[in-house]
Amino acid sequence: MDERVREHARIIVDHSIDLQAGDEVLLSGGELAEDLLIALHEEIGKRGAFPIVWSRPSRAHRAFMHAMDPEVYGEVPDTLEAMVENVDAAVGIRAARNTHEQGDIPPEKNTAMATLFQPIQSKMMAKRWVGTQYPAPGNAQDAEMSTEAYEEFVWAAINKDWEAQREFQQPMAEKLDAGSEVHIVSGDTTDIVMSIEGTVAKNDHAENNLPGGEVFTAPVPDSVEGEVLFDMPLMAHGREVQDVYLQFEEGEVVDFSAAKNEEVLAAVLETDEGAKRLGELGIGMNRDIDRFTDNMLFDEKMGDTVHMALGRAYEENVPEDCDVERNESAIHMDMIVDMSEDSNITIDGELVQQDGTFWFEEGF
Structure with a gap:
């Protein structure tokens, strides 16, 4: 073998x-x-x-x-x-x-x-x-x-050193955990703001996902404002959905479109009330995933991407003793934004990623 x-x-x-x-x-x-x-x-x-x-x-x-x-x-x-x-x-x-x-x-x-x-x-x-x-x-x-x-x-x-990966990701985990507001800009369309005040950021180093390689948290459900174009395809119910566009007001999707299989996206949004809100914000940090492979388990961990998920928020991000409402839904659908060019992430006004490079990396 x-x-x-x-x-x-x-x-x-x-x-x-x-x-x-x-x-x-x-x-x-x-x-x-x-x-x-x-x-x-x-x-x-x-x-x-x-x-x-x-x-x-x-x-x-x-x-x-x-x-x-x-x-x-x-x-x-x-x-x-x-x-x-x-x-x-x-x-x-x-x-x-x-x-x-x-x-x-x-x-x-x-x-x-x-x-x-x-x-x-x-x-x-x-x-x-x-x-x-x-x-x-x-x-x-x-x-x-x-x-x-x-x-x-x-x-x-x-098959890598996951303790070393955890250490690499820890600075971002600490930034998210202490942060209150995240602002993501990419290209001509994506410009979205969300509160993460009171939620718990987690450092994924391959405990529930193998490969791991992301830092993730949960937005405050009614805080999400703006629009986002998920410019990488995703698989939903066995179909490829391309160029998902979502517009948010007071945390809820108020407009949407997709270039391919829009009816699948529409069905997902109608699952329940929680399906119209974001349950996760994740930042990919696994540098050994260096190409898009049309597989969310890998693609969402790429170091020059962010992903957001419609639907269920994880309890580890919003525990029972947390003052923030945890978004509940039967679905959790991840979608990816390419952050490698013309993109940035700020946390509480501080620039933490520019064109896919983190503030603690060479070339930032």
């Missing part, structure tokens, strides 16, 4: 989920990720824990979604709820043969099921969990790379 796969598995169990003896670990990932699943079983066994595998092939899920009537499903299955209640940790592995397999599922079905499963997702996110990527051909194709080149890209971004 490729030693890079074994290193990937070790980082997952030791760093991302801090596996302990006796833990029950839910593993989800298809046959394309078999090598990583095998390596994880070995590492889990060495540590005296128990692997539990849940596989849901994308073609099978597509068949179910086309056949089902959302109005028939009033609650999640008892078996699935019990499994989520009882596991100690979870590892989700992405590995696609066809990243658009579910692209013809009606958007309203996707949003209905997201709403149904929101309570289970919230319970799982309260546990130790990580989502990661195995370099599969479908994902390589999206990135316009050969499978071999994509393997090198993925493992360069994943």
Whole structure:
């Protein structure tokens, strides 16, 4: 087996989920990720824990979604709820043969099921969990790379010194945590201001996302003002949505458009009231992710990007004892702005990034 796969598995169990003896670990990932699943079983066994595998092939899920009537499903299955209640940790592995397999599922079905499963997702996110990527051909194709080149890209971004990455990101985490207002400008369109007063900034060094490499917080829900053009594509419900434009007033989307698959964006915004507000602001800082690959797990971590997410805010950014309202929604949809040119970020009037370079980096 490729030693890079074994290193990937070790980082997952030791760093991302801090596996302990006796833990029950839910593993989800298809046959394309078999090598990583095998390596994880070995590492889990060495540590005296128990692997539990849940596989849901994308073609099978597509068949179910086309056949089902959302109005028939009033609650999640008892078996699935019990499994989520009882596991100690979870590892989700992405590995696609066809990243658009579910692209013809009606958007309203996707949003209905997201709403149904929101309570289970919230319970799982309260546990130790990580989502990661195995370099599969479908994902390589999206990135316009050969499978071999994509393997090198993925493992360069994943198999690294995460403590060093944490230290690199800490100055930005401290700026955001102490800050009150963020102002982002990019190109001719993006000019957006939001309050982060009272929220908690987090330093993502690959605990829940592998690769990690961002600093993120939550805007005060009704504080967002201005407009933003997300000039990098995103995948939503199996479809690529391009050039998402959003205009905010008092925190809520009051106008929107998209150059491609606008109806998907419209369906997302109609999920619930929280879907019309921002739940996250993230700043990418992983310099080993040096190109756009049409994969949000990687793209949002690029060092010359910012991303914002419609929908649910993370509890770690807005804990229960916080005075700020936490945005609630069944969805959390990340969207990216390229900050490499004609762009800047200021926090409380202080310039902290210019054209993708941070204030503490050479060339700022």
